[in-house]
Amino acid sequence: MSQLNPEIDHLLRRAGFGVSPVEVDTFRDMSTAAAVSYLVDYEGRPDDVDARIGRADHAQVTSKDLFAPDIDIEDARQRWLFRMVHTRRPLQEKMALFWHNHFATAYSKLTNDSGPLQAAKMLACKPGALRGPQGQLELFRQFALGNFRDLVLQAAMDPAMLIWLDGQFNTRTKPQENFGREVMELFTIGVDFYTESDVYAAARVFSGWNLRESQGYNKTDMNSYQEFVYNAGEHETSDKTFSFPIYSNGSRTIPARSESAGMQDGIDLITGLAVHPETARRLARKFWNFFISEIHQPDPAFIESTASVYLQSGTEIRPVVRHILSSPWFNDPSMHFARYAWPAEYVARAIKEVGWQNFSLDKARTPLAAMGQLLFEPPNVGGWPLGAGWFSTGTMLARTNFAATLAASQKENLGAEFESESQTPQALYAAMLSRVTPAPFDAAPQQALMSYLQAGAGSWNSAQVTTRAAGLARLLVGSAEYQLV
Amino acid sequence: MRVSRRIFIRDGVATVTLGLSAPAFLSAIAQAQGIPSRRLVVVYLGGGNDALNTLVPYQDPSYYSRRPSIAIPAGQVLQVGSDAAGRALGLHPRLGGLLNIFNEGHLALVQRTGYENSSRSHFEAGDIWGTANPQSYTGSGWLGRYLDTLPRPVDALAAWNTTGETPRALLSGTTGVPAIPSASTYTFASPNRGSVALEERNAAQIMASNPATGRPHLAFVNSTSRGAIETLDRVAQATAYTPTVQYPNNGFALALRTVAGAIVKNIGSRVFWVSTGGYDTHAQQGQGGGGGYANLMGTLGDGLWAFYTDIRNQGFANDTTVIVFSEFGRRISENGSNGTDHGAAGVMMALGGMVRGGLHGTAASLAPGNPTLENNSGDVRYETDFRSVYAKLLDQWLGTNSVPILNGDFRAGAPAIF
Numbered sequence: 001m002s003q004l005n006p007e008i009d010h011l012l013r014r015a016g017f018g019v020s021p022v023e024v025d026t027f028r029d030m031s032t033a034a035a036v037s038y039l040v041d042y043e044g045r046p047d048d049v050d051a052r053i054g055r056a057d058h059a060q061v062t063s064k065d066l067f068a069p070d071i072d073i074e075d076a077r078q079r080w081l082f083r084m085v086h087t088r089r090p091l092q093e094k095m096a097l098f099w100h101n102h103f104a105t106a107y108s109k110l111t112n113d114s115g116p117l118q119a120a121k122m123l124a125c126k127p128g129a130l131r132g133p134q135g136q137l138e139l140f141r142q143f144a145l146g147n148f149r150d151l152v153l154q155a156a157m158d159p160a161m162l163i164w165l166d167g168q169f170n171t172r173t174k175p176q177e178n179f180g181r182e183v184m185e186l187f188t189i190g191v192d193f194y195t196e197s198d199v200y201a202a203a204r205v206f207s208g209w210n211l212r213e214s215q216g217y218n219k220t221d222m223n224s225y226q227e228f229v230y231n232a233g234e235h236e237t238s239d240k241t242f243s244f245p246i247y248s249n250g251s252r253t254i255p256a257r258s259e260s261a262g263m264q265d266g267i268d269l270i271t272g273l274a275v276h277p278e279t280a281r282r283l284a285r286k287f288w289n290f291f292i293s294e295i296h297q298p299d300p301a302f303i304e305s306t307a308s309v310y311l312q313s314g315t316e317i318r319p320v321v322r323h324i325l326s327s328p329w330f331n332d333p334s335m336h337f338a339r340y341a342w343p344a345e346y347v348a349r350a351i352k353e354v355g356w357q358n359f360s361l362d363k364a365r366t367p368l369a370a371m372g373q374l375l376f377e378p379p380n381v382g383g384w385p386l387g388a389g390w391f392s393t394g395t396m397l398a399r400t401n402f403a404a405t406l407a408a409s410q411k412e413n414l415g416a417e418f419e420s421e422s423q424t425p426q427a428l429y430a431a432m433l434s435r436v437t438p439a440p441f442d443a444a445p446q447q448a449l450m451s452y453l454q455a456g457a458g459s460w461n462s463a464q465v466t467t468r469a470a471g472l473a474r475l476l477v478g479s480a481e482y483q484l485v
Numbered sequence: 486m487r488v489s490r491r492i493f494i495r496d497g498v499a500t501v502t503l504g505l506s507a508p509a510f511l512s513a514i515a516q517a518q519g520i521p522s523r524r525l526v527v528v529y530l531g532g533g534n535d536a537l538n539t540l541v542p543y544q545d546p547s548y549y550s551r552r553p554s555i556a557i558p559a560g561q562v563l564q565v566g567s568d569a570a571g572r573a574l575g576l577h578p579r580l581g582g583l584l585n586i587f588n589e590g591h592l593a594l595v596q597r598t599g600y601e602n603s604s605r606s607h608f609e610a611g612d613i614w615g616t617a618n619p620q621s622y623t624g625s626g627w628l629g630r631y632l633d634t635l636p637r638p639v640d641a642l643a644a645w646n647t648t649g650e651t652p653r654a655l656l657s658g659t660t661g662v663p664a665i666p667s668a669s670t671y672t673f674a675s676p677n678r679g680s681v682a683l684e685e686r687n688a689a690q691i692m693a694s695n696p697a698t699g700r701p702h703l704a705f706v707n708s709t710s711r712g713a714i715e716t717l718d719r720v721a722q723a724t725a726y727t728p729t730v731q732y733p734n735n736g737f738a739l740a741l742r743t744v745a746g747a748i749v750k751n752i753g754s755r756v757f758w759v760s761t762g763g764y765d766t767h768a769q770q771g772q773g774g775g776g777g778y779a780n781l782m783g784t785l786g787d788g789l790w791a792f793y794t795d796i797r798n799q800g801f802a803n804d805t806t807v808i809v810f811s812e813f814g815r816r817i818s819e820n821g822s823n824g825t826d827h828g829a830a831g832v833m834m835a836l837g838g839m840v841r842g843g844l845h846g847t848a849a850s851l852a853p854g855n856p857t858l859e860n861n862s863g864d865v866r867y868e869t870d871f872r873s874v875y876a877k878l879l880d881q882w883l884g885t886n887s888v889p890i891l892n893g894d895f896r897a898g899a900p901a902i903f
Binding site for chain 1: 531532605606607608609646649650651661662663664665666667670671672673674675676677681684685687688689691692693694695697698702703705706707709710712713716762765767768769777820821822824826827860
């Protein structure tokens with residue numbers, strides 16, 4: 001049994017990445033309501049996680065030469081995993097992961113366009129680390145619980161997005177439809193609520209939303225950059241009519257404007273989309289799946305109440321998430337373990353629960369790709385196939401084999417930690433389950449685990465405890481029960 | 486856009502591939518059902534393939550006027566003659582391997598495939614092609630429903646998906662399809678060695694066999710775990726395959742190599758799923774026959790040519806049909822970024838020793854106002870319902886009845902690809 005109250009465990013799995021042995025004390029005596037505030041109102045605690053990279057008592061990183069997560073994608077992936085494991089603001093990283101999937105942008109296309117250094121920088125550069133705009137992930141961290149309309153607007157001006165959905169090429173004479181379509185289909189209202197003529201109109205709205213290069217731009221120079229520019233001369237100025245209201249008075253037409261004033265077209269469209277009731281419902285449905293359940297259909301009362309908090313707060317996300325985490329749906333025990341862990345969630349939680357001593361996060365990188373979630377490389381603009389879509393024989397095998405890799409790396413530590421409290425196989429089983437927290441086992445799998453431990457009972461010495469502790473950790477973390485959160 | 490193949494790190498981790506438990510009886514199931522003599526390999530081009538630059542109407546003046554930058558110059562296309570409407574066509578210059586198969590009479594090019602009210606959304610269109618139902622595109626896929634018709638129990642490797650995710654087309658009411666993105670790392674790893682590692686594999690198999698009554702989502706995850714453990718050993722046989730030709734070193738070709746291994750080693754799989762991405766060419770398709778789209782065509786043509794020659798050398802060409810499709814074609818006119826946006830009808834291909842090659846259907850005339858176009862002449866209108874091609878494959882290649890699988894009779898107007 002976990003050392004924490006099940007509601008807190010559930011909250012930390014959903015609004016964070018689980019709980020490590022060193023964090024248990026923080027939450028042991030906290031009420032559920034206090035824990036929600038702790039997670040949601042994270043700004044009171046420092047965003048100091050990156051400064052702890054390199055500490056011996058944290059997970060390790062491995063780099064070809066100098067660790068350079070602002071310009072090297074492999075290092076950026078490790079930094080993000082490090083944050084998931086060690087952050088003091090787990091909900092911030094959790095929401096950054098949510099937005100990364102929502103605004104899914106892939107490194108490979110950016111690399112083809114601008115080379116590997118600029119591509120990594122556009123996705124992951126910390127604000128102020130180098131000249132030029134912050135990376136897209138930092139935008140998602142900044143707006144983790146921020147205003148959704150503002151986030152869409154920032155995403156529309158984000159250099160990575162302008163390359164990913166070809167906005168950089170959207171001009172007066174040849175409007176580019178890619179961003180115009182996806183901002184409606186995927187970022188806001190959804191596929192059933194716009195028409196082909198809306199796509200043409202949206203493309204014209206964003207004409208002139210392009211990129212410009214810094215002076216003396218050189219894609220291999222870490223201080224070179226590309227940034228958003230509104231090219232007034234490339235904006236198509238005639239009016240644009242949509243099939244849905246753009247303005248609060250119900251008007252569906254963005255008026256003709258001068259070139260210099262034309263950037264307002266895009267701001268108006270994004271605002272109209274952000275406050276569209278279908279956007280509110282679509283976000284509510286996505287949040288149901290992300291926070292409540294992927295197994296139960298969304299409760300219409302949840303969708304309506306969540307959508308209404310969103311609209312009444314002026315598209316602010318923090319009150320929405322606070323509403324969700326405090327809601328009766330969230331705390332319904334039948335919703336516990338009713339989601340399928342994303343590979344990144346699974347990996348971070350496994351590391352937190354099994355251990356990270358001398359474990360390099362680089363060892364999670366390739367397995368994550370095999371599980372289907374290479375960070376910064378979603379398969380397409382729709383994001384990853386969530387829920388049951390994560391699971392196939394190949395991806396499940398990748399998960400269980402990662403459990404083996406992790407358990408192998410922690411074998412000696414697990415042996416040393418569990419030796420004294422594991423006088424019998426039963427004691428080892430109880431001790432391991434006090435920190436590794438799969439969904440409850442039925443009798444048959446529980447019996448299989450006990451039989452595995454009993455097979456070593458004939459010579460139950462410290463070497464045997466070490467062997468069986470690692471094997472047990474592998475079986476628990478590799479179980480189907482552990483894939484549910 | 487698809488994730489490339491990755492090799493597992495296995496440092497400090499022993500791998501177990503002994504045929505200790507289930508595989509013997511699973512092979513027996515495959516044996517009892519007979520090694521199928523006919524295999525279907527489905528190749529999906531992810532992102533919406535620009536069919537007009539795959540099979541080029543190089544004598545249509547509107548093709549050049551509407552694509553001033555990205556058109557393939559007439560002098561570069563690989564000519565394949567004229568279709569029934571008298572329209573001269575040529576393959577993309579990087580499809581030399583496919584031209585060879587065409588000239589041997591075993592590559593069918595089915596022009597203007599699609600359906601009424603073509604979706605321009607990747608996801609909706611992908612689901613429509615997967616379910617074979619433009620009206621209601623959730624639920625099981627057309628190949629999944631084919632698997633549902635096989636006699637029970639169905640061999641765990643009846644179908645073989647070379648990608649990490651299960652595509653809609655393979656979703657079945659009764660049969661899980663193993664996903665084997667990298668056959669060489671499709672192994673069981675343990676932090677221990679020897680007999681303890683085998684005990685772990687045993688325990689994992691028992692745990693994965695738990696029916697999890699009352700928790701269907703848990704039962705589902707268990708089924709993927711069990712499917713993996715039960716197929717490990719036979720997949721390892723396919724991995725041990727030595728091809729007769731050198732395959733290109735990219736994920737697409739390597740997946741085809743694995744498929745060839747499974748065919749030649751008689752693993753028993755009837756349906757294979759392979760995919761290659763990057764076809765969402767909104768920008769920088771390349772000019773004058775080169776550039777990004779040419780690279781896509783090179784990957785496609787070279788990979789298929791290696792596969793075709795390999796299985797032909799091994800004597801399996803007449804047992805294998807490959808079909809190639811994408812979720813939609815692209816707009817006729819290029820956009821401002823040397824690319825093309827989402828369009829409508831596309832081109833399907835079928836190749837194999839028993840395929841009746843040639844140009845099927847007719848090309849569009851790209852002059853604005855022509856009835857072969859739609860959407861204010863922005864896009865190519867379909868001529869052949871894609872479900873009629875599925876019907877042909879189900880009825881005449883896989884030897885089943887297409888009507889219940891496709892929820893309708895789509896045999897009329899099907900191209901004579903066999």
